[in-house]
Amino acid sequence: MVTASAKRLVISGYYGFKNSGDEAVLKSILTALKQEANLAGITITPIVLSIDPEWTTSMYGVEAVHRMNMAEVRKAIRNSDGLISGGGSLLQDATGMKTIPYYLGILKIAQWMRKPTFIYAQGVGPVNKGLFRPFIASIFRKSSYISVRDTESAELLSSMGVPKERIEVVPDPVMGLPLKEGNVTVAWDGKDTLPTVGISVRFWNSSRTELKGLADGLTALGKMMPVHFRFLPFHFPGDDEASRYVMDQMQVDAGGSQVSITSEIVDPQAMLAEVNTCDALVGMRLHSLIYAASRYVPMLGISYDPKIDHFLARLGTVAVGTSEEVDPQIVASGLRNLLIEGEEWRNRNTARIDVLKQEARFPAARIVDYFKR
Numbered sequence: 001m002v003t004a005s006a007k008r009l010v011i012s013g014y015y016g017f018k019n020s021g022d023e024a025v026l027k028s029i030l031t032a033l034k035q036e037a038n039l040a041g042i043t044i045t046p047i048v049l050s051i052d053p054e055w056t057t058s059m060y061g062v063e064a065v066h067r068m069n070m071a072e073v074r075k076a077i078r079n080s081d082g083l084i085s086g087g088g089s090l091l092q093d094a095t096g097m098k099t100i101p102y103y104l105g106i107l108k109i110a111q112w113m114r115k116p117t118f119i120y121a122q123g124v125g126p127v128n129k130g131l132f133r134p135f136i137a138s139i140f141r142k143s144s145y146i147s148v149r150d151t152e153s154a155e156l157l158s159s160m161g162v163p164k165e166r167i168e169v170v171p172d173p174v175m176g177l178p179l180k181e182g183n184v185t186v187a188w189d190g191k192d193t194l195p196t197v198g199i200s201v202r203f204w205n206s207s208r209t210e211l212k213g214l215a216d217g218l219t220a221l222g223k224m225m226p227v228h229f230r231f232l233p234f235h236f237p238g239d240d241e242a243s244r245y246v247m248d249q250m251q252v253d254a255g256g257s258q259v260s261i262t263s264e265i266v267d268p269q270a271m272l273a274e275v276n277t278c279d280a281l282v283g284m285r286l287h288s289l290i291y292a293a294s295r296y297v298p299m300l301g302i303s304y305d306p307k308i309d310h311f312l313a314r315l316g317t318v319a320v321g322t323s324e325e326v327d328p329q330i331v332a333s334g335l336r337n338l339l340i341e342g343e344e345w346r347n348r349n350t351a352r353i354d355v356l357k358q359e360a361r362f363p364a365a366r367i368v369d370y371f372k373r
Contacts, residue, residue: 006043007081007371009033012106013040014088016050016067020234021061021287024268025087028173029120030060040368047076059267061138061173074109076340085365086120087173088112089307091136093128100132107139120363121173122248124153126309137161143368147363152311162321168362171314174290176351176360179276180269194258195339197221198278198297200288201242202235204304205322211242213321214282214302217251217331222252222337231261232274234285240264279340282320282331286311293353298338298345302326314356315349346359 009118011029014022016195028045037044045063050056053064069275077083083106090103110117119140137160140146147168148154158164166218199218201211218229231247233239243261253257265271275281281299283289286307292299293315301312304323320330338345 002136007039007046007219008045008079009367010047010048010049010076010080010083010110011082012049012083012085012103013065013090015048015330016056016064017027018055018236018266019267020271021285022088023266024174024177024271024287024291025172026056027060027268028175029084029087030062030365031178031359032173033360033367035144035363036189036361037369038373042368042371044368044371049073049076055241073106073246077106077110078113078117078355080110080115082116082118082367082373083107083145084118084120085148086118086122086363089123091124091132092126093132094126097129100129100136103202104132104135104139109162110143111139117142118363118367118370119146119148120367121147121149121170121360122153123149123310125156126306127156135162141166145363145366147366150307150314152310168366170362171360172286172290172311173360173363174268174287174294175294175356176292177268177272177291179272179295187195195279196228196230196277196291197339198244198275198281198283198288198292199229199231199243199282199334200234200239200281200285201231201246201302202239202304203229203242203245204284208245210284210302210304210321210323210326211246212249213326213328214331215246216328217250217326217335218246219249220328220332221335222250222255223256224332227252227337227339228258229257229259230274231259232271232288233262233264234271235253236264239285240337261283279342280335282335284308284323293349294357296346296353297351298342300331300334300338315352 048064049067050064056064113153148174154167231243276295281292284302289306300320303319
């Protein structure tokens with residue numbers, strides 16, 4: 001029997017695939033829920049829907065069931081007190097036609113069982129197929145709480161018929177992810193004292209024009225000043241291959257610079273620790289930029305998706321390139337300026353970042369408050 005002070009919540013998202021960004025979302029949600037529940041004097045037991053339940057349980061110490069085993073999913077929801085859907089870009093059809101039906105289906109199962117559903121800091125869209133829109137609106141309207149990670153997602157939901165006043169716009173959950181307590185060891189064991197530039201890339205444009213432009217920009221920076229270029233793959237094997245593609249295009253040996261790449265890092269806080277050692281970062285992956293912001297590391301963003309532009313806008317800046325083209329000189333001069341004027345960047349952005357970190361806890365606080373009633 002579940003007591004009033006102990007609640008079981010199923011969490012649905014893109015978990016167990018060992019994508020560093022999505023795992024960071026899960027870790028951030030688990031951390032925020034635990035913090036808010038402790039403050040409220042209640043206990044929340046998460047049950048995560050994962051493609052690899054054993055790995056998820058081992059990594060986070062939580063219950064997990066296979067996300068594609070519908071019998072187990074239904075059982076977990078039936079025995080729960082509610083379902084959280086999020087965060088991340090779950091409701092979009094840019095990567096395939098099965099994504100939206102899956103996540104809506106999980107929400108609908110919970111609603112059929114009369115369980116409260118909570119939308120946690122989702123990035124909604126693009127939704128190109130009009131047939132999905134009424135289903136999204138219907139299920140969201142029946143949810144007990146709705147939060148999205150940018151105003152564009154809120155406007156899209158509103159255009160579908162979800163009441164605007166019911167939608168809370170919050171930062172991505174990862175803005176609230178803390179470093180692990182105690183001494184943190186990072187993979188780089190070099191003894192140089194060069195300024196470190198973190199680099200997060202992925203394959204997107206089949207012609208690789210943006211990666212070639214970035215490689216030329218990093219080469220140009222290496223000629224201006226000696227730098228340690230630290231590649232940070234967020235998703236294996238794709239990001240590792242993209243990183244090595246850029247590394248092969250670079251020519252920095254003669255300038256005294258160094259180039260290194262992390263081995264596979266899945267633990268979100270281990271990757272956060274890596275980013276924390278950087279003096280500046282240039283990234284395509286959204287969560288590389290969020291990690292940098294949360295650790296007050298000056299960054300440049302390259303946009304392959306509107307979600308990059310939406311996040312950068314919250315910091316009052318814009319992307320320095322797109323998935324079509326990156327100007328090498330803009331990258332080189334931009335990174336050089338960040339390395340030289342890093343403290344000025346932090347002074348300019350600290351207050352804004354602190355607000356985002358505080359607001360990132362809002363969804364967890366709202367969900368905990370729901371169960372305190």
